[in-house]
Amino acid sequence: MSYRGPDEHGIWCNKSHVYLGHVRLSIVDLEQGKQPLETSDGSLVVVFNGEIYNHLSLRRELERLGHSFKTDHSDTEVLLHGYREWGTQMVSRLNGMWAFALLDNVNNLLWLSRDRFGKKPLFYSNNPDGFVFSSELRSLASHSTIRPEIDRNSLKKYFAYGYVPSPGTLLKNINKLNAGHNLILRLENREVKVTRYWRLDLQPDDNISSNYGELKEKVISSLTKAVTSRLQADVPVGVFLSGGIDSSAVAALAVSAKREEKVRSFSIGFEDASFDESQYSQAMADRLSTIHERQVLSSSLCLELLEPIYSRLDEPIGDSSLVPSFLMCNLASKYVTVAIGGDGSDELFAGYDPFRAVRLAKFYSAVVPSASHNAVSWIVNRLPVFHHNMSLEFKIKKFLSGLNYTDSVRNPIWLGPLTPDYLSQLFGEDTDQREVYSEAIDAWEYSQNDNDIDRTLQFYTELYLQNDILTKMDRAAMLNSIEVRSPYLDIDFVNLVRRIPPKMKFNGVQTKKILKDSLTNILPQEIIHRKKKGFGMPIGKWFEDQTLSIDASKFSNYLDADIVRKISNEHISGKSDWRSFLWAYHSLEQWHDQPIFCGS
Numbered sequence: 001m002s003y004r005g006p007d008e009h010g011i012w013c014n015k016s017h018v019y020l021g022h023v024r025l026s027i028v029d030l031e032q033g034k035q036p037l038e039t040s041d042g043s044l045v046v047v048f049n050g051e052i053y054n055h056l057s058l059r060r061e062l063e064r065l066g067h068s069f070k071t072d073h074s075d076t077e078v079l080l081h082g083y084r085e086w087g088t089q090m091v092s093r094l095n096g097m098w099a100f101a102l103l104d105n106v107n108n109l110l111w112l113s114r115d116r117f118g119k120k121p122l123f124y125s126n127n128p129d130g131f132v133f134s135s136e137l138r139s140l141a142s143h144s145t146i147r148p149e150i151d152r153n154s155l156k157k158y159f160a161y162g163y164v165p166s167p168g169t170l171l172k173n174i175n176k177l178n179a180g181h182n183l184i185l186r187l188e189n190r191e192v193k194v195t196r197y198w199r200l201d202l203q204p205d206d207n208i209s210s211n212y213g214e215l216k217e218k219v220i221s222s223l224t225k226a227v228t229s230r231l232q233a234d235v236p237v238g239v240f241l242s243g244g245i246d247s248s249a250v251a252a253l254a255v256s257a258k259r260e261e262k263v264r265s266f267s268i269g270f271e272d273a274s275f276d277e278s279q280y281s282q283a284m285a286d287r288l289s290t291i292h293e294r295q296v297l298s299s300s301l302c303l304e305l306l307e308p309i310y311s312r313l314d315e316p317i318g319d320s321s322l323v324p325s326f327l328m329c330n331l332a333s334k335y336v337t338v339a340i341g342g343d344g345s346d347e348l349f350a351g352y353d354p355f356r357a358v359r360l361a362k363f364y365s366a367v368v369p370s371a372s373h374n375a376v377s378w379i380v381n382r383l384p385v386f387h388h389n390m391s392l393e394f395k396i397k398k399f400l401s402g403l404n405y406t407d408s409v410r411n412p413i414w415l416g417p418l419t420p421d422y423l424s425q426l427f428g429e430d431t432d433q434r435e436v437y438s439e440a441i442d443a444w445e446y447s448q449n450d451n452d453i454d455r456t457l458q459f460y461t462e463l464y465l466q467n468d469i470l471t472k473m474d475r476a477a478m479l480n481s482i483e484v485r486s487p488y489l490d491i492d493f494v495n496l497v498r499r500i501p502p503k504m505k506f507n508g509v510q511t512k513k514i515l516k517d518s519l520t521n522i523l524p525q526e527i528i529h530r531k532k533k534g535f536g537m538p539i540g541k542w543f544e545d546q547t548l549s550i551d552a553s554k555f556s557n558y559l560d561a562d563i564v565r566k567i568s569n570e571h572i573s574g575k576s577d578w579r580s581f582l583w584a585y586h587s588l589e590q591w592h593d594q595p596i597f598c599g600s
Contacts, residue, residue: 001135001136003480004023004135005023006023007024007026010024018103018110020036022047025482025483027233029071029073030234031072032071032074033075033076035047039080044084044102044103046100046102048099048101049100051096053095054096058082062081067084088182097115097120099113112133112177112182113197115179117466117470118179119470119474119489120135121135122135122177123135123176125173126190131192137174138312138314138594140171141171141596146173150171151170154170158318158584159418159426160413160436160437161463162317163467164467165439165466167194179466180198181196200461200462201498202449202498204451204454205499206501209504216517218496222492226490230487231254233338236338237337237340238340239251239265239290240267241267241284241290242277244280244527244530245512245516246343251263251265251284252523255288255289262290264290264292265290265291265293266294266339267292267293268297268324269294269295270537271296271297271298271299272537280530283524284523293332297324309326310591311593311594318417318584322476329480333480337481337482339484340484340485340486343488344465344469344488344489345488345512345515348461354411354414355511408445409433411444411459417585418581425560440459440463453506500514550564550582550585552564
């Protein structure tokens, strides 16, 4: 894992056979922030991955309470004194991203914690030979106590979602610690207790919208504070600038906060015009006078990147935007150690197309009889396949594919590689939807609001954001030894946004309405109201012309090779668009070819 922390490494152990190791990407308190870090009396030791943005105010509070610090401004040491003062309740005071393990020698316990949204990864295994944990699945798989073996149920979830949702992993007996959760390990008997300390609780407050102008000011003020706090570092900081509303807002606020210093910005262009939005990123860079760096992703460059990415990827992910994300992080790493991005905005403000589809699905189901729906689907599925970025034909087919299922599972079906019917064929057994989509159903049913927009927001923040968006960006960044920060996930900002009524986020026509209205005086109208592109690649075309291909019999112990072959042939012939499944399968192949997993 040296690329996650190329600057330093440290190991700590005691007579009880507790071993803590750490590799460091030095960002805050470069001289004194070395890890593992222990208190002066040796009673507490911590290893920590992430950033605590309010660590200076917490330090001042702890000093007033009588705590004495030995580092100058290390956020890691705040965790030690914070635990001593507040116990595990300390996490409720943290504003940041984290995965840490804190050893309490007095009470003989180990405390693992992961941040509210799952920005930072944390894997663990409690097996007969020991308790082991790590920031990466791959390092655990190489541990002597682990025998890597694919988990069949997790594999089914992978092809249902395009990722393995927490707390599962693709390997048996290894779990992710879910976002917003703590784990306590009692060292005397290796008893493990996992508890949830935070969950997004959407509580729409109509009173908050009584003065719309005041609310817009609060949104901008809170977002400005979030961006400003994420500029603090003892190393160079830049911004990702795609030219969309989210990254453009972050860039504009960063430029405003750093008035005396030029801000560096980074973007990726694409040879395929339907995927390219570099004209917008360049326009925003010119407007903001940033020092802008841009690189174009070609088909040949993409293919060159696959091996260096997937040979080191710790778990497969069916999101092809991992590749351009990797390239953007690679570009940024030549100039900065920290980058600020726009992740989280779409999930909090209802920015994705499925938010439109949720209401359209209700209308469609009410006016179109099931017999007519089958006829419509039959006709639409015979439309010619186009491999442009989010083509209309692709959206219509995806939309119709979800209408055969209940509301609680439509979102993962719209986003995932395969529907339940095809999962059954692929695995040669009936698909239990409540088991396969248990995490999505739980998120849908958790929302206390009888509102499908809020329920969809719950799914996106708990499932898609944690297991796809944030996972993708963490891996892309860490493989290039840089840190990416997300101001939209600032807890103070989130606590404001979660109280905004859903109609102010999506009014039936406009997505992210309140955010767009708030940014009217900050961004040009053509940026605020331009069509969302996403960050994809022309993978459909590459599989059709066989620039990319798969081995249909690779996982014949788990999957029906004839079904895999049938799907691949349908895509190559242009009969159907199976880009999502083929990419997920290809990613699984690349992951499985690593020496660690070859025996699984």
